[in-house]
Amino acid sequence: MKLYDFPLSGHAHRARAMLSLLNVDYDHHVMDLANGEHKTPEFLAINPLGQVPTLTDGDVVLRDSTAILTYLALKYDDKRQWLPEDPALAALVQSWLSVSVHEVFDGPCVSRLIKLFGYQADHAQAVEKAHTVFTTLFEPHFENNEWLVGNAPTIADIANYSYIARVNEGEVSLENYPNIRAWLVRVESLDGFEQMPHAADA
Known part of the structure; x- marks a missing residue:
């Protein structure tokens, strides 16, 4: 699992905070937005919108912060506290x-x-x-x-x-x-x- 991140992005922070709360190991890549890393062909091949956060987990690629929260809660929270079943x-x-x-x-x-x-x-x-x-x-x-x-x-x-x-x-x-x-x-x-x-x- 890999998170493409930018520390001052609140959207990216959502993903980072959830990974920390769930104690999930992941590769962390801080994007150099000032120099346009998010607009390079390599990153656009992963996320055509050129935005952070982006989370990859095998074949799963998620480019929306709330989608990432949902994914992490469903995959890693067996107690279903973070996303209730009710x-x-x-x-x-x-x-x-x-x-x-x-x-x-x-x-x-x-x-x-x-x-x-x-x-x-x-x-x-x-x-x-x-x-x-x-x-x-x-x-x-x-x-x-x-x-x-x-x-x-x-x-x-x-x-x-x-x-x-x-x-x-x-x-x-x-x-x-x-x-x-x-x-x-x-x-x-x-x-x-x-x-x-x-x-x-x-």
Whole structure:
């Protein structure tokens, strides 16, 4: 199994964190995005989209971070904690995965991309979207729940953690969201969890 990674990508961090939580051995290749390694013919033959993360496992090639989380949970978690078998809980996990690639991407992720990497988008709009998803979904949810789904962490928590944990790098404050901050601490306290790195430390 091999992970094509970039340390400051929250998408890639999802895969890295899950591999760490499940204690899975894998080959780790950090892509040189600055010099265009992700656009070379060799990598495009593996992932035509030229994006990280990409996970290869024999003949299996996965180029989507939430697909990687699903694959790892189904393959390595015999207890089915990370992706529950119960239909209602499994559907709820999927709904939060959707939030991670839509609302969390549009707000927390994009605001950070603008500030760190010069991504071309409206920063004020991204900040507004971040606060909207925090106030309407995450903060109220964690008033009565420790995790996004059920009574234990799932891949939904891992998928949503990365960009929210480093949203301050997009100049979005979590000061007014104590429930979200407490959830982040719970995720970071999981045995084997690998935190999302700070840009200043990378």
